[in-house]
Amino acid sequence: MAVLLTTALTPIILQLVGIVIEPPISSLHEVNLPPSWQSEHFLGTDALGHDLVKMIVFGAMGSLSVGLCSAFVAVVLGNIWGSTAALAGGFVDSVMMRLVDALLAVPSIILLLTLSSILSAPELIEKFPTILLSSLGVTAYTDGLMPYFIVIVAITATTWLESARVARARVLAIKEEDFFVAARALGSSFNQLLGKHLLPALATTAVVEATLLVSDAIIMESGLSFLGLGLGPSTPSWGSMLKDAQACLIAGNWWAAVIPGLLICFTVIAVHLLGEGFLASKRARGKIPA
Amino acid sequence: MQMVLRRVLAAIPMLFLISLVSFTLMRALPGDPVDVMLGSAQKELPTEDLKVLREEFGLNQSPARQYLFWLSGWVKADNLASANALGRSYRDGRPVKEVIVERIPATLTLVGIALVLSFALGLSVGILAAFLSLQGNKRADSALTAVLLAIYSAPNFWLAFLALAALASQAGLALVKLPILGLHPPGAQPTFGAEIEYLFLPAIILSTRRMAKVALYVRTLALDEIGKEYVVAALAKGLSLMSVITNHVLKNCLIPVVNLAGLSLPALIGGSVLIETIFCVPGMGRLMVESTFGRNYPVLMGLVMLYGTIVILANLLADVLNKVIDPRLEN
Numbered sequence: 001m002a003v004l005l006t007t008a009l010t011p012i013i014l015q016l017v018g019i020v021i022e023p024p025i026s027s028l029h030e031v032n033l034p035p036s037w038q039s040e041h042f043l044g045t046d047a048l049g050h051d052l053v054k055m056i057v058f059g060a061m062g063s064l065s066v067g068l069c070s071a072f073v074a075v076v077l078g079n080i081w082g083s084t085a086a087l088a089g090g091f092v093d094s095v096m097m098r099l100v101d102a103l104l105a106v107p108s109i110i111l112l113l114t115l116s117s118i119l120s121a122p123e124l125i126e127k128f129p130t131i132l133l134s135s136l137g138v139t140a141y142t143d144g145l146m147p148y149f150i151v152i153v154a155i156t157a158t159t160w161l162e163s164a165r166v167a168r169a170r171v172l173a174i175k176e177e178d179f180f181v182a183a184r185a186l187g188s189s190f191n192q193l194l195g196k197h198l199l200p201a202l203a204t205t206a207v208v209e210a211t212l213l214v215s216d217a218i219i220m221e222s223g224l225s226f227l228g229l230g231l232g233p234s235t236p237s238w239g240s241m242l243k244d245a246q247a248c249l250i251a252g253n254w255w256a257a258v259i260p261g262l263l264i265c266f267t268v269i270a271v272h273l274l275g276e277g278f279l280a281s282k283r284a285r286g287k288i289p290a
Numbered sequence: 291m292q293m294v295l296r297r298v299l300a301a302i303p304m305l306f307l308i309s310l311v312s313f314t315l316m317r318a319l320p321g322d323p324v325d326v327m328l329g330s331a332q333k334e335l336p337t338e339d340l341k342v343l344r345e346e347f348g349l350n351q352s353p354a355r356q357y358l359f360w361l362s363g364w365v366k367a368d369n370l371a372s373a374n375a376l377g378r379s380y381r382d383g384r385p386v387k388e389v390i391v392e393r394i395p396a397t398l399t400l401v402g403i404a405l406v407l408s409f410a411l412g413l414s415v416g417i418l419a420a421f422l423s424l425q426g427n428k429r430a431d432s433a434l435t436a437v438l439l440a441i442y443s444a445p446n447f448w449l450a451f452l453a454l455a456a457l458a459s460q461a462g463l464a465l466v467k468l469p470i471l472g473l474h475p476p477g478a479q480p481t482f483g484a485e486i487e488y489l490f491l492p493a494i495i496l497s498t499r500r501m502a503k504v505a506l507y508v509r510t511l512a513l514d515e516i517g518k519e520y521v522v523a524a525l526a527k528g529l530s531l532m533s534v535i536t537n538h539v540l541k542n543c544l545i546p547v548v549n550l551a552g553l554s555l556p557a558l559i560g561g562s563v564l565i566e567t568i569f570c571v572p573g574m575g576r577l578m579v580e581s582t583f584g585r586n587y588p589v590l591m592g593l594v595m596l597y598g599t600i601v602i603l604a605n606l607l608a609d610v611l612n613k614v615i616d617p618r619l620e621n
């Protein structure tokens with residue numbers, strides 16, 4: 001248990017630490033140093049002489065913020081879509097869900113690549129509303145948060161589908177449950193039904209769904225960054241670290257490639273276990289059926 | 291038979307929706323294909339010529355007409371007619387259909403090998419884990435489960451380039467005699483045998499995540515099945531635990547596993563994008579990445595459509611197979 005907690009917390013702590021320590025600087029007289037306990041860089045350095053510990057901390061900011069943000073937006077969007085479909089029923093339901101099914105048939109990375117290609121088209125970015133551009137901090141000299149925005153939108157657009165499906169199934173099940181039928185029979189208004197009964201019951205599955213989506217999003221972002229379509233060179237992420245590390249494997253620098261990959265692995269496992277633990281605790285307290 | 295027919299009919303609106311979405315997405319971008327294809331050369335051409343070109347590509351019609359025209363491109367056998375309807379690759383001006391079709395075999399072979407590998411390995415490892423757990427060997431069981439979970443969480447592309455580097459090193463070359471990059475020996479004519487040999491390593495890497503998932507799934511399924519009465523009866527009859535598992539339990543696990551195979555295909559095809567890029571396999575996935583970077587929208591549109599079609603067909607096949615395995619499934 002303690003091990004699990006540590007693995008789950010380490011990335012979060014890393015992210016907090018990242019605010020305090022200074023960003024990694026490249027020093028070309030210290031390239032490809034192997035990891036050792038004695039040296040100042042105890043995880044070693046990469047091909048540009050960046051200290052790997054610092055790179056990991058800063059990469060965590062990129063990877064985790066993309067993972068958390070896109071999972072949050074996807075779950076909210078998916079739940080709204082799915083429960084609307086379930087509550088509306090009939091023709092609206094079948095049209096809404098057919099669209100989800102159709103998009104789910106396209107492998108997510110295909111959708112992801114297509115969307116990130118379209119979203120980052122310069123001619124489209126020119127047409128974005130100025131409010132969006134200024135709130136993202138885009139100026140003539142910097143892209144600001146634009147790369148984050150594009151990656152998060154692209155990942156969300158591919159991951160909300162699954163959560164819409166789960167939410168619809170869940171709402172259909174809740175509609176039939178005794179407590180819900182009783183509340184309706186007692187004459188609760190629609191708002192009461194929604195706010196007091198439906199949303200709290202939906203929240204549990206939404207949280208579990210969110211943990212799955214966080215790990216999916218982290219893997220997706222690393223894949224995108226690996227291809228060079230992710231957050232870009234100015235914002236390090238574990239995926240772009242892997243991309244750079246692939247090039248310096250030839251120089252015998254395996255640690256720069258192994259460490260970020262392991263970190264992605266651990267984070268995904270940790271987030272997954274967190275979701276399982278949450279589900280188990282809710283089950284133990286009888287909040288949801290086993 | 292009725293069920294098959296109903297499933298086929300249900301697949302048609304899905305394909306229609308995919309095509310509609312991909313068409314709308316690409317055409318939502320500013321500028322039309324002729325603008326992009328000609329670029330600044332447009333200024334030097336007379337307007338009449340541009341008009342003729344736009345008419346040939348059907349761009350002077352209403353969006354709905356353009357969409358139908360684009361759809362018709364898929365069924366037109368004539369290369370020129372379909373090139374006008376589906377568009378031409380922005381990169382080299384070749385018809386989209388031709389560009390995509392030549393990439394299909396490599397991807398299908400890769401995904402096919404990976405599918406077989408992941409299920410063959412996954413089933414056996416899953417059964418092994420269930421067997422260990424039943425024998426009360428808790429430590430071995432949980433160690434195996436942890437390893438499978440770790441494999442499942444590792445990004446494919448990371449394992450791919452690590453494997454590539456390991457096998458390309460001096461020690462790796464001495465140990466394993468396996469071609470690792472591309473699809474056939476340089477300069478030689480591509481043959482199916484060489485293709486399989488070249489795609490073996492990429493397929494192994496591609497199959498790892500699926501293998502772990504199948505194994506974990508089969509383990510849970512088998513442990514669920516084993517509590518049932520027919521297993522107790524078989525054991526009471528004096529059969530050994532292993533033969534009960536392989537002869538009886540495995541058969542009952544088959545239906546959900548076939549379903550999982552249908553669902554695995556999108557994941558494997560999706561995974562092949564990065565694997566093909568790393569191992570330099572000239573398949574659809576690499577075309578996808580190339581087109582994404584080149585903003586080659588006609589090819590992207592075609593690829594999205596084709597990927598969707600393959601997945602829908604695979605799910606259809608899984609449904610039909612399930613019906614064959616378990617005739618009780620009427621609806």
